[in-house]
Amino acid sequence: xxxxxxxxxxxxxxxxxxxGGYATLPFLYHIAETQMWYTTKQxxxxxxxxxxTPGPVGVNVATFxxxxxSGVLGALTATASVILPSLxxxxxxxxxxxxxxxxxxxxxxxxxxxxxxxxxxAAVAVNMFLSDMSVKGIVLFVVLFCLSLHKKHxxxxxxxxxxxxxxxxxxxxS
Amino acid sequence: MEKSLWNIYKTFFxxxxxxxxxxxxxxxxxxxxxxxxxxxxxxDELCEYYALSQSxxxxxxxxxxxxxxxxxxxxSGAIAAISGMITSPFLCIILLAKILEEIIALNFVQGIFWGxxxxxxxxxxxxxxxxxxxxxxxxYSFSIFLIVFLLSVCLKVSPAILxxxxxxxxxxxxxFKNKRENSVKEDKE
Numbered sequence: 197x198x199x200x201x202x203x204x205x206x207x208x209x210x211x212x213x214x215x216g217g218y219a220t221l222p223f224l225y226h227i228a229e230t231q232m233w234y235t236t237k238q239x240x241x242x243x244x245x246x247x248x249t250p251g252p253v254g255v256n257v258a259t260f261x262x263x264x265x266s267g268v269l270g271a272l273t274a275t276a277s278v279i280l281p282s283l284x285x286x287x288x289x290x291x292x293x294x295x296x297x298x299x300x301x302x303x304x305x306x307x308x309x310x311x312x313x314x315x316x317x318a319a320v321a322v323n324m325f326l327s328d329m330s331v332k333g334i335v336l337f338v339v340l341f342c343l344s345l346h347k348k349h350x351x352x353x354x355x356x357x358x359x360x361x362x363x364x365x366x367x368x369x370s
Numbered sequence: 371m372e373k374s375l376w377n378i379y380k381t382f383f384x385x386x387x388x389x390x391x392x393x394x395x396x397x398x399x400x401x402x403x404x405x406x407x408x409x410x411x412x413x414d415e416l417c418e419y420y421a422l423s424q425s426x427x428x429x430x431x432x433x434x435x436x437x438x439x440x441x442x443x444x445x446s447g448a449i450a451a452i453s454g455m456i457t458s459p460f461l462c463i464i465l466l467a468k469i470l471e472e473i474i475a476l477n478f479v480q481g482i483f484w485g486x487x488x489x490x491x492x493x494x495x496x497x498x499x500x501x502x503x504x505x506x507x508x509x510y511s512f513s514i515f516l517i518v519f520l521l522s523v524c525l526k527v528s529p530a531i532l533x534x535x536x537x538x539x540x541x542x543x544x545x546f547k548n549k550r551e552n553s554v555k556e557d558k559e
Binding site for chain 1: 386387388389390391392393394395397398399402406414417418420421422423424425426427428429430431432433436437440441445448449452455456458459460462463464466467470471473474477478479480481482483484485486487488489490491492493494495496497498501502504505506510511512514515516517518519522523528529530532533535536537539540541543544547548
């Protein structure tokens with residue numbers, strides 16, 4: 197039963213991948229090796245593609261695997277399965293927080309995890325910056341940064357300008 | 371704007387459509403759509419949801435969307451938010467699945483991919499600046515920020531572990547505060 201298999205594999209990913217970002221990748225490679233839904237080569241393409249398609253990598257790969265395994269219905273099954281554990285866990289935590297929001301310990305914990313969340317996001321930015329930085333990358337970064345100082349823009353503005361810049365660079369190179 | 375389920379779905383549909391280059395962009399997108407344009411939540415809450423999302427299983431963007439949706443309209447809001455968030459990604463992959471390899475081979479697609487990566491970096495930097503003011507408010511929160519940042523960048527410690535450590539630190543802080551209050555009371559007596 198292909199739908200049950202898709203459900204089990206992707207529910208498993210949703211339940212056990214901690215920390216987001218690329219935490220799902222080891223699981224996805226494991227599926228490529230054990231199931232016939234996609235090959236490792238297809239997965240690498242898929243990961244590259246998911247940076248230019250909307251949505252988190254995990255959702256993109258789930259949709260893709262489900263689709264290649266069993267069409268649109270398979271895609272729907274896999275996508276829903278990877279989200280379902282989050283939905284259950286987050287709703288439970290939200291309910292608990294609502295109930296205990298005036299508790300001193302809960303307040304103190306929230307006060308402590310906020311700077312930690314900020315630190316983690318700053319670390320993401322630094323790691324991204326260090327992982328692939330070229331001269332043209334730094335130039336584009338500085339240009340966008342200066343635009344942000346001048347006036348507050350919509351995120352779409354930055355994505356649009358940077359996509360156009362990338363498009364321009366690829367034509368100059370070729 | 372009214373927080374109806376349809377409006378929540380539409381807002382997250384837009385966020386899901388613009389969610390390029392990895393799930394972290396969810397933060398700047400929610401800041402722009404939900405905080406600045408609609409005033410539905412504030413930076414303080416968003417920062418809390420982001421930190422909590424890191425400490426539990428699941429995709430960050432999905433977790434943050436569900437937390438936010440729940441905050442707006444409880445369980446039905448959570449479902450509306452996550453459905454909206456994944457609609458565009460879902461349709462996009464189904465349409466592209468058959469021509470995946472052809473797309474990857476195109477030179478200009480690689481160029482766009484590179485450019486968007488830099489754009490995302492700027493967006494994340496701006497998001498950090500926004501939540502900084504709400505989360506780093508005194509010496510204690512600054513030291514948490516610094517320790518988490520350094521452990522994450524230099525030693526690549528997993529985000530889940532760092533959040534659990536800061537949860538423990540919050541509990542210890544409260545225990546100390548309780549003791550101090552008790553001793554002040556005893557002194558008065």
